[in-house]
Amino acid sequence: MAAPASAEEKVLVTGNVAAAEGAVRAGCRFYFGYPITPQNDLPEYMSSRMPEVGGTFIQAESELAAISLVHGAAAAGGRAMTSSSSPGISLKQEGLSYLAGSELPALIVNVQRGGPGLGDVRCGQADYFQATRGGGHGDYRLLVLAPHTVQETFDLAYEAFDLAEARRCPVMILTDQQLGQMMEPLVPAPMKDLPAVQDHPWALTGAEGRPRRIVKSFYWRPGELEEFNRRLREKYMRMEKELPRWEEDRAADADVVLVAYGTSARIAREAVDVARGEGIRAGLVRPITLWPFPAAPLAAAARRGARFLVVEMSWGQMIDDVKLSLYGTPRPVDLCWRAGGGVPTVAEVAECIRKARR
Amino acid sequence: MKHEVRVLTQYCKGCQLCVAACPKGVLEMSEELTDVGVRPARPKPGAECIGCTLCYQVCPDAAIEIWELLDT
Amino acid sequence: MKPAEAKLKAGRPRLLLPDRTHYCAGCGHGVVHRIIAEVLQEWGIRGQAIGMAPVGCAVLMYQYLDIDACESPHGRTPEVAAGIKRARPDKLVFSYQGDGDLAAIGTNEIIHVANRGEPISVIFVNNAVYGMTGGQMAPTTVPGQKTTTTPKGRSVTAEGYPVRVCELLAALEKPAYLERCVIGSAKEIQRTKNAIKKSFRVQRDLGAFSLVEILSPCPTYWRVPPAKSVKYIETWMEQIFPPGVVKDVTK
Numbered sequence: 001m002a003a004p005a006s007a008e009e010k011v012l013v014t015g016n017v018a019a020a021e022g023a024v025r026a027g028c029r030f031y032f033g034y035p036i037t038p039q040n041d042l043p044e045y046m047s048s049r050m051p052e053v054g055g056t057f058i059q060a061e062s063e064l065a066a067i068s069l070v071h072g073a074a075a076a077g078g079r080a081m082t083s084s085s086s087p088g089i090s091l092k093q094e095g096l097s098y099l100a101g102s103e104l105p106a107l108i109v110n111v112q113r114g115g116p117g118l119g120d121v122r123c124g125q126a127d128y129f130q131a132t133r134g135g136g137h138g139d140y141r142l143l144v145l146a147p148h149t150v151q152e153t154f155d156l157a158y159e160a161f162d163l164a165e166a167r168r169c170p171v172m173i174l175t176d177q178q179l180g181q182m183m184e185p186l187v188p189a190p191m192k193d194l195p196a197v198q199d200h201p202w203a204l205t206g207a208e209g210r211p212r213r214i215v216k217s218f219y220w221r222p223g224e225l226e227e228f229n230r231r232l233r234e235k236y237m238r239m240e241k242e243l244p245r246w247e248e249d250r251a252a253d254a255d256v257v258l259v260a261y262g263t264s265a266r267i268a269r270e271a272v273d274v275a276r277g278e279g280i281r282a283g284l285v286r287p288i289t290l291w292p293f294p295a296a297p298l299a300a301a302a303r304r305g306a307r308f309l310v311v312e313m314s315w316g317q318m319i320d321d322v323k324l325s326l327y328g329t330p331r332p333v334d335l336c337w338r339a340g341g342g343v344p345t346v347a348e349v350a351e352c353i354r355k356a357r358r
Numbered sequence: 359m360k361h362e363v364r365v366l367t368q369y370c371k372g373c374q375l376c377v378a379a380c381p382k383g384v385l386e387m388s389e390e391l392t393d394v395g396v397r398p399a400r401p402k403p404g405a406e407c408i409g410c411t412l413c414y415q416v417c418p419d420a421a422i423e424i425w426e427l428l429d430t
Numbered sequence: 431m432k433p434a435e436a437k438l439k440a441g442r443p444r445l446l447l448p449d450r451t452h453y454c455a456g457c458g459h460g461v462v463h464r465i466i467a468e469v470l471q472e473w474g475i476r477g478q479a480i481g482m483a484p485v486g487c488a489v490l491m492y493q494y495l496d497i498d499a500c501e502s503p504h505g506r507t508p509e510v511a512a513g514i515k516r517a518r519p520d521k522l523v524f525s526y527q528g529d530g531d532l533a534a535i536g537t538n539e540i541i542h543v544a545n546r547g548e549p550i551s552v553i554f555v556n557n558a559v560y561g562m563t564g565g566q567m568a569p570t571t572v573p574g575q576k577t578t579t580t581p582k583g584r585s586v587t588a589e590g591y592p593v594r595v596c597e598l599l600a601a602l603e604k605p606a607y608l609e610r611c612v613i614g615s616a617k618e619i620q621r622t623k624n625a626i627k628k629s630f631r632v633q634r635d636l637g638a639f640s641l642v643e644i645l646s647p648c649p650t651y652w653r654v655p656p657a658k659s660v661k662y663i664e665t666w667m668e669q670i671f672p673p674g675v676v677k678d679v680t681k
Contacts (some may be wrong), residue, residue: 030513030516030517032513056516056517058512058516058546060509060542061538061539061541061542062538064503064506064509064538064539065506065509065538065539065542068502068503068506068509068510068513068539069509069510069512069513069516070513071500071502071503071506071509071510071513072500072502072509072510072511072512072513072514072515072516072517073513073514073516073517074513075500075510075513075514076480076513076514076517076518077517077518078516078517080513080517094503094506095503095506098501098502098503102500102501196517197517197518204480204498204499204500204514204518205498205518205521206477206478206479206480206497206498206518206521206522207476207477207479207496207497207498208476208477208478209477212492212496212497212498212499213498213499214492214498214499214500214501215499215500215501216483216492216499216500216501217501218489218490218501220490361439362436366442368450369442369450369451371454371455371456372455373455373456373649373656373657374655374656374657375456375656375657377657378657378660379615379616394450396455409439411439411440411616412616414440414441415440415616415619415620416461416615416616416619417460417461418453418455418456418457418458418459418460418461418656419450419451419453419460420441420442420443420446420460420464422440422441423438423440423441423442424438424439424440424441425436425437425438425439426436426437426438426439427435427436428435428436428437
């Protein structure tokens with residue numbers, strides 16, 4: 001993407017490129033990745049964009065190496081990111097656990113494809129559990145952001161490092177094959193004025209004239225690790241309270257509230273149009289943060305008697321969070337799903353809405 | 359120039375590498391246990407250290423100091 | 431004791447913190463730690479150094495050295511170090527790795543970091559056994575060596591031969607300096623110190639990758655008294671891992 005001269009300029013790019021440019025304009029100067037479909041235009045874009053902004057691009061020998069390079073650059077105070085797709089994200093879980101345990105900020109983009117195993121390179125949303133439950137070993141979470149347009153992909157990437165640094169935790173942008181590869185108009189925000197590396201109070205800068213700093217997740221004296229976990233839990237509980245974000249569309253009076261993110265949310269919105277055209281009061285709650293999950297709007301809808309229809313490209317993962325959100329107010333929760341590369345059609349979702357209302 | 363070898367017993371683990379390294383047989387192992395159950399190295403009474411620092415070099419625990427005794 | 435009448439000729443470097451280490455009696459890690467502390471102190475570059483501790487016995491290196499340090503997942507050490515160096519190219523970045531970290535789980539990482547010529551110094555402590563986990567076979571365990579997972583001795587038929595890391599990396603274009611040293615006699619230890627100095631100079635002056643492999647005693651899992659570990663290295667290890675310069679572009 002040729003960098004627009006002004007913020008007024010509009011460009012046509014893929015979601016993958018939007019994620020890359022959003023990160024670059026947020027001050028990301030370190031990109032490390034490994035090719036995997038359907039996210040390859042992201043590293044390809046970065047391979048030319050990083051040198052333009054004085055940044056570093058490395059095509060690593062593996063996903064493990066890529067996330068480890070992110071670990072190092074982040075520990076040194078850089079805004080560092082990696083991207084991949086489902087099988088590659090599985091490989092990064094080791095690094096994500098260490099990043100969370102070392103309380104390092106970083107950005108990880110997962111352009112989901114079909115699974116399990118090698119799966120296929122078509123659309124999927126079956127990495128929801130992995131993304132929202134931490135994914136690696138130990139107690140931690142990722143802050144998971146789920147855009148549904150190219151513009152929103154840019155916007156969330158643009159904001160991700162601020163969130164990651166404020167909370168000292170890795171942030172994942174969870175998109176999917178369609179969202180990553182589709183092109184839409186984008187009005188990019190201006191480049192943030194930041195140094196390539198920042199002297200955070202925890203960053204490794206060489207201990208010149210100050211006590212040493214250690215970036216680590218290993219606590220070996222009895223009780224130390226438990227105390228650290230207590231502190232981590234408090235941090236994540238604050239995030240659960242302060243960070244949930246969502247968008248509502250015609251949900252206030254809806255008898256059937258659809259819950260969907262990413263590409264599924266785009267389809268769900270059209271299905272709501274169809275249902276409304278038939279006189280069915282349907283609406284959409286679209287989580288923008290998948291962790292922390294926005295339970296509040298769902299609980300409110302449940303209290304006024306709404307039914308729920310979860311639309312996702314997996315045979316049922318986010319539906320668990322929807323059910324948990326209704327705790328204490330049991331309401332029917334249906335699932336409209338396609339998986340293994342299948343994408344639900346508007347007609348399929350509309351039919352699910354009709355069934356859900358009955 | 360006279361020298362003196364001192365063993366920092368709080369670091370010593372009793373591995374005896376210094377005893378083996380000393381060309382003058384200055385060091386020996388103590389009979390007494392430290393509070394962590396180690397018999398530390400110690401200079402033999404009256405033995406003359408030549409200040410070669412070989413014991414310091416091989417010590418895995420940096421538990422040895424070599425002092426030059428200044429003429430008084 | 432006699433501050434007015436005596437001068438310290440040799441003693442603990444200040445950068446080696448006043449901690450009793452967790453290493454076993456006679457373990458070579460303590461010597462290597464002391465050497466690193468001495469070099470950084472002699473050169474007055476405490477504030478320039480960033481060290482990487484591995485997973486394994488040396489995971490607590492950062493506990494003992496008074497410098498900025500980072501931990502990494504097992505084997506990823508050189509890549510994390512490379513990430514730090516890319517972000518802070520003016521700092522002296524070194525990774526400290528054992529044989530399991532570097533030559534088994536991290537073989538991929540060390541080869542590619544070396545192949546890209548990342549300007550870091552790798553200090554590779556090879557004691558031919560897994561210490562932290564209880565004496566299992568390492569990729570550098572020598573033929574016939576008994577470990578807790580090769581109770582009858584390493585069989586080259588079943589387990590293959592030990593991996594010679596310096597020779598492996600010498601096949602690549604970019605590594606500038608590869609030397610194998612020994613924690614044995616005081617003379618060999620001095621040579622090891624010189625090699626580490628050279629590795630740091632190669633990083634600083636040439637901006638190139640270098641690695642110092644150090645044959646280092648593990649009396650506990652070799653099941654020999656510390657005083658016999660020097661002989662053990664000569665008899666068992668040096669046959670497989672001959673000490674000396676394997677590659678040096680500065681010559």
